[in-house]
Each structure stands twice: as structure tokens, then as C-alpha cells.
Amino acid sequence: MxxxxxxxxxxxxxxxxxxxxxxxxxxxxxxxxxxxxxxxxxxxxxxxxxxxxxxxxxxxxxxxxxxxxxxxxxxxxxxxxxxxxxxxxxxxxxxxxxxxxxxxxxxxxxxxxxxxxxxxxxxxxxxxxxxxxxxxxxxxxxxxxxxxxxxxxxRASQLTVNASPEPVKKGKTITVTGKLSRANWETGKYAGYTGQSVKLQFRKKNSSTYTTLKTIKTDSKGNLKTTVKASADGYFRYSFAGTTTTPAVNATGDFVDVK
Known part of the structure; x- marks a missing residue:
């Protein structure tokens, strides 16, 4: 046949x-x-x-x-x-x-x-x-x-976050860093995903809902960095919506104690 x-x-x-x-x-x-x-x-x-x-x-x-x-x-x-x-x-x-x-x-x-x-x-x-x-x-x-x-x-994705200093006085500046990376199938490693829009989100200590504070873009190495004012105890995270080639991913929230 x-x-x-x-x-x-x-x-x-x-x-x-x-x-x-x-x-x-x-x-x-x-x-x-x-x-x-x-x-x-x-x-x-x-x-x-x-x-x-x-x-x-x-x-x-x-x-x-x-x-x-x-x-x-x-x-x-x-x-x-x-x-x-x-x-x-x-x-x-x-x-x-x-x-x-x-x-x-x-x-x-x-x-x-x-x-x-x-x-x-x-x-x-x-x-x-x-x-x-x-x-x-x-x-x-x-x-x-x-x-x-x-x-x-x-290509599998990873997203990290770190908010500092911890603890921090109310009204002071918090610097939030992180990195968006994805699998590089040719090198067998993860590599920074450049030029991507990522949301910085915040969840109050006793809340279950994250609110978007701002959107920033990854740099040439996939790094993220921005600042916010300390207002209340809670968790900061970065959130990436994904693209056709790379899945959405959320960083694990980083808790900041505001005095």
C-alpha cells in the first residue's frame, strides 16, 4: 500500500x-x-x-x-x-x-x-x-x-526574587532584585531571558492575593532590579506571563518585615 x-x-x-x-x-x-x-x-x-x-x-x-x-x-x-x-x-x-x-x-x-x-x-x-x-x-x-x-x-523557565533590606522601617526604600532565565537546549544550562516584561507584585501578610505594583523589563542577562517604598509586612514576587516559546512562571514570594 x-x-x-x-x-x-x-x-x-x-x-x-x-x-x-x-x-x-x-x-x-x-x-x-x-x-x-x-x-x-x-x-x-x-x-x-x-x-x-x-x-x-x-x-x-x-x-x-x-x-x-x-x-x-x-x-x-x-x-x-x-x-x-x-x-x-x-x-x-x-x-x-x-x-x-x-x-x-x-x-x-x-x-x-x-x-x-x-x-x-x-x-x-x-x-x-x-x-x-x-x-x-x-x-x-x-x-x-x-x-x-x-x-x-x-523552554523551561525559572524566576527568582530577593527583597532587601529585611527588616526595614516603614517608608524606607526596598530594593527588589531577581532573574528570569530559561533552558538553553544547545548548552544544557539555564540562561537569562532578555528584554522581557515582568511584573513586580506584593501580597500583604494576611492576604492570599497578589497585587501588581509595576512592570519592568529584564536586562541583557535576564536580571531584574527596581525599588519600592516599605508600607506593610508582606511578600514580594516577580511574575512572568510567558511567551509562545517559554512558559509563565512566578517567583516564590520573599517576605519583608516592616517595622
């Missing part, structure tokens, strides 16, 4: 190199085969640190009036599967998804992938990824989708 040749081309190209461009077709189908309910990583963005590999599970439902024969997914970054920048084939030995029969026409399927720095991740491929999918039925019907689902692959 031609669709098996397509699967081999996609899988083989990715196995040879993360930056290969396989020969594949655009969306197409024959018969009544369908794929639905595709969920990547439980519906959450895939956040990967600077060194540890991340296992990503994708679940989906496959249907056909004759029942499902096999299914395969490929995760990739690029405009289309023909123009991929990098990607991942399934961890299974044959590259296929594990499909469990629900009834004569429907199967619930699952497959797991590995994403990791210096393996199939470099800094430039953070952002929106896609799921290429093909499902084959027992009567030789099939469906192939270039983008069965889009999802985010992001």
Missing part, C-alpha cells in the same frame, strides 16, 4: 536526522476512516528543561466501519511535514501507536515520544509543533492528516 511507503519515508527521514525533510503527502483519505480526540501531553504545553529528556504521550480515537488495523503519529516542527525542521517518531520498536479495541468500529490509541535537548531540540524549534497522523483500517480505508493537532513545545 502507498500509505505504508509514506510512513516509512517519514519515519526513516526522522531517524536519519532531526533536520531531514521526508517525502509525504498532504491531507488525504479513502473510505470512512477517521481520527479524532487527539490530546497531546494531557492538553498541556510540553515544557522541556536544559538537559533531561521529556516523555510526551499522545492519545486519540480511531474509527472505521471495518475496525482499525494500525495507526502511526509523528511529532514535528515546521510549516508542513515536507518542510519539517525537527521532529520525533514514536518510542515503540515499530513506530506504531498502541490501539485498544473499544468495539467493532472504534479503537482508543496511545503513543509516546521522547523530546530532549541536543537530541531533537535546539532553541530555534521552541514554539508551535504539529502532529502528523495516519490511520489504516482493516478494509484498506485510511486517513492521513498533516496536522491532526497543534501544541506547544517550550
Amino acid at each position: 502507498r500509505i505504508r511507503a509514506t510512513v516509512a519515508a517519514v519515519s526513516g527521514a526522522l531517524a536519519l536526522t532531526a533536520l531531514a525533510a521526508p517525502v509525504a503527502q498532504a491531507d488525504e483519505s479513502y473510505g470512512d476512516t477517521k481520527i479524532s480526540n487527539v490530546v497531546v501531553n494531557g492538553g498541556k504545553s510540553v515544557v522541556v528543561g536544559p538537559t533531561a529528556a521529556k516523555k510526551v504521550t499522545v492519545t486519540f480515537t480511531a474509527t472505521d466501519n471495518s475496525g482499525i488495523d494500525w495507526a502511526q503519529l509523528v511529532l514535528y516542527r515546521g510549516a508542513t511535514i515536507d518542510e519539517l525542521e525537527t521532529g520525533a517518531v514514536a518510542d515503540s520498536s515499530d513506530g506504531l501507536a498502541t490501539c485498544t479495541k473499544v468495539n467493532a468500529t472504534t479503537s482508543n490509541c496511545k503513543t509516546t515520544f521522547t523530546l530532549g535537548s541536543q537530541y531533537n531540540l535546539v532553541n530555534s524549534v521552541a514554539g508551535t509543533w504539529k502532529v502528523w497522523a495516519i490511520v489504516a483500517a482493516k478494509d484498506y480505508d485510511y486517513v492521513q492528516k498533516d496536522n491532526a493537532k497543534s501544541f506547544k513545545v517550550q
Whole structure:
């Protein structure tokens, strides 16, 4: 079958190199085969640190009036599967998804992938990824989708804060420093995230709600520094809303005792 040749081309190209461009077709189908309910990583963005590999599970439902024969997914970054920048084939030995029969026409399927720095991740491929999918039925019907689902692959973020002096007299100046950093998949370390807007927030000692005091930007090394006047006992923190390539993160509040 031609669709098996397509699967081999996609899988083989990715196995040879993360930056290969396989020969594949655009969306197409024959018969009544369908794929639905595709969920990547439980519906959450895939956040990967600077060194540890991340296992990503994708679940989906496959249907056909004759029942499902096999299914395969490929995760990739690029405009289309023909123009991929990098990607991942399934961890299974044959590259296929594990499909469990629900009834004569429907199967619930699952497959797991590995994403990791210096393996199939470099800094430039953070952002929106896609799921290429093909499902084959027992009567030789099939469906192939270039983008069965889009999802985010992001560089893990860290945010620190330090408010001083502690304790401080009411009305005196408090200096609040910190740093926003994110995983560098090419060096295997965290590095400062420059030019990003970060909120300085304050929570009174007996309150559960943070209020934004001001917004400042990180410097060329990801550092943060600003000043405020001491008014009451409470916690200072920095809060970053996140970007397409980097998840939101809040620093752990730093308590300041105001005398």
C-alpha cells in the first residue's frame, strides 16, 4: 500500500536526522476512516528543561466501519511535514501507536515520544509543533492528516526574587532584585531571558492575593532590579506571563518585615 511507503519515508527521514525533510503527502483519505480526540501531553504545553529528556504521550480515537488495523503519529516542527525542521517518531520498536479495541468500529490509541535537548531540540524549534497522523483500517480505508493537532513545545523557565533590606522601617526604600532565565537546549544550562516584561507584585501578610505594583523589563542577562517604598509586612514576587516559546512562571514570594 502507498500509505505504508509514506510512513516509512517519514519515519526513516526522522531517524536519519532531526533536520531531514521526508517525502509525504498532504491531507488525504479513502473510505470512512477517521481520527479524532487527539490530546497531546494531557492538553498541556510540553515544557522541556536544559538537559533531561521529556516523555510526551499522545492519545486519540480511531474509527472505521471495518475496525482499525494500525495507526502511526509523528511529532514535528515546521510549516508542513515536507518542510519539517525537527521532529520525533514514536518510542515503540515499530513506530506504531498502541490501539485498544473499544468495539467493532472504534479503537482508543496511545503513543509516546521522547523530546530532549541536543537530541531533537535546539532553541530555534521552541514554539508551535504539529502532529502528523495516519490511520489504516482493516478494509484498506485510511486517513492521513498533516496536522491532526497543534501544541506547544517550550523552554523551561525559572524566576527568582530577593527583597532587601529585611527588616526595614516603614517608608524606607526596598530594593527588589531577581532573574528570569530559561533552558538553553544547545548548552544544557539555564540562561537569562532578555528584554522581557515582568511584573513586580506584593501580597500583604494576611492576604492570599497578589497585587501588581509595576512592570519592568529584564536586562541583557535576564536580571531584574527596581525599588519600592516599605508600607506593610508582606511578600514580594516577580511574575512572568510567558511567551509562545517559554512558559509563565512566578517567583516564590520573599517576605519583608516592616517595622
